[in-house]
Amino acid sequence: MSLSNVFNIAGSGMSAQTLRLNTTASNMANAQSVSSSIDETYRARKPVFSLRPPSVEQVKDNVDGLQPGQGVDVLGIVESDAELNMEYNPSHPMADEKGYVYYPNVNVVEEMADMISASRSFQINAEMMDTAKQLLQRTLSLGQ
Amino acid sequence: MAISFDKALGLHDDAMLLRARRAEVLSNNIANADTPNFKARDLDFKAVLEGQLEMTQKPLELARTDASHAFGVAEPQYSSELMYRIPHQAAVDGNTVEVQEEMARYTKNAMDYQASFGFLDRKFKGLNTAIKGE
Numbered sequence: 001m002s003l004s005n006v007f008n009i010a011g012s013g014m015s016a017q018t019l020r021l022n023t024t025a026s027n028m029a030n031a032q033s034v035s036s037s038i039d040e041t042y043r044a045r046k047p048v049f050s051l052r053p054p055s056v057e058q059v060k061d062n063v064d065g066l067q068p069g070q071g072v073d074v075l076g077i078v079e080s081d082a083e084l085n086m087e088y089n090p091s092h093p094m095a096d097e098k099g100y101v102y103y104p105n106v107n108v109v110e111e112m113a114d115m116i117s118a119s120r121s122f123q124i125n126a127e128m129m130d131t132a133k134q135l136l137q138r139t140l141s142l143g144q
Numbered sequence: 145m146a147i148s149f150d151k152a153l154g155l156h157d158d159a160m161l162l163r164a165r166r167a168e169v170l171s172n173n174i175a176n177a178d179t180p181n182f183k184a185r186d187l188d189f190k191a192v193l194e195g196q197l198e199m200t201q202k203p204l205e206l207a208r209t210d211a212s213h214a215f216g217v218a219e220p221q222y223s224s225e226l227m228y229r230i231p232h233q234a235a236v237d238g239n240t241v242e243v244q245e246e247m248a249r250y251t252k253n254a255m256d257y258q259a260s261f262g263f264l265d266r267k268f269k270g271l272n273t274a275i276k277g278e
């Protein structure tokens with residue numbers, strides 16, 4: 001039944017956006033985590049989204065040849081390879097032998113924009129699910 | 145005399161199923177609004193419905209050259225294909241979903257579904273009245 005697939009699709013979208021919101025929160029919280037070496041410094045994390053293809057059973061069921069995708073998959077989380085922020089501050093307790101401390105490559109403005117985008121997308125997925133629910137409920141009342 | 149539900153209900157049950165399929169396609173577009181390289185898709189409601197109607201009126205039968213061959217009807221494949229949408233503004237990540245437009249289409253599709261539902265519901269109510277003879 002196609003309308004119940006909308007629940008899965010919107011659900012996958014919502015969980016993907018939640019994960020995106022989670023990485024944003026992690027990035028923002030760690031935006032000022034200093035470290036004394038490049039390797040130990042926190043790097044901004046980003047989720048990678050991809051289209052979820054229909055399952056084998058669904059492909060068999062769709063005799064009319066229409067094969068719509070089935071939502072979003074999160075392939076994984078990657079760390080940004082943008083350059084870290086170095087700061088010369090010999091009096092800092094975390095400074096290395098040359099007097100540098102390293103700040104994460106988190107761009108706070110970018111993260112804020114990402115956060116707003118994620119929450120809007122979550123909202124629209126929830127709305128879509130609500131519409132599908134109403135349609136299904138009405139369909140159940142057929143002939144009454 | 146057998147009652148044919150197919151004839152009694154007309155095209156409304158087909159239309160409703162098609163609306164449900166379209167809701168799935170459009171919701172997938174919206175869910176993938178942030179997926180890089182995703183291309184928004186849609187189905188041409190009119191073309192698919194015409195294909196369905198053609199099938200019910202004069203089904204294109206598969207050739208049976210042997211008695212053991214199963215009976216089959218060829219599908220009008222040309223009409224049941226998902227098309228790709230042409231975006232007004234291209235995104236840098238190759239995504240062609242325009243969320244506002246997709247949401248508008250999704251909502252309109254939901255309304256059309258309800259309309260088809262209304263027609264179907266009334267067909268059943270009519271049958272019910274005919275059976276009861278009130």
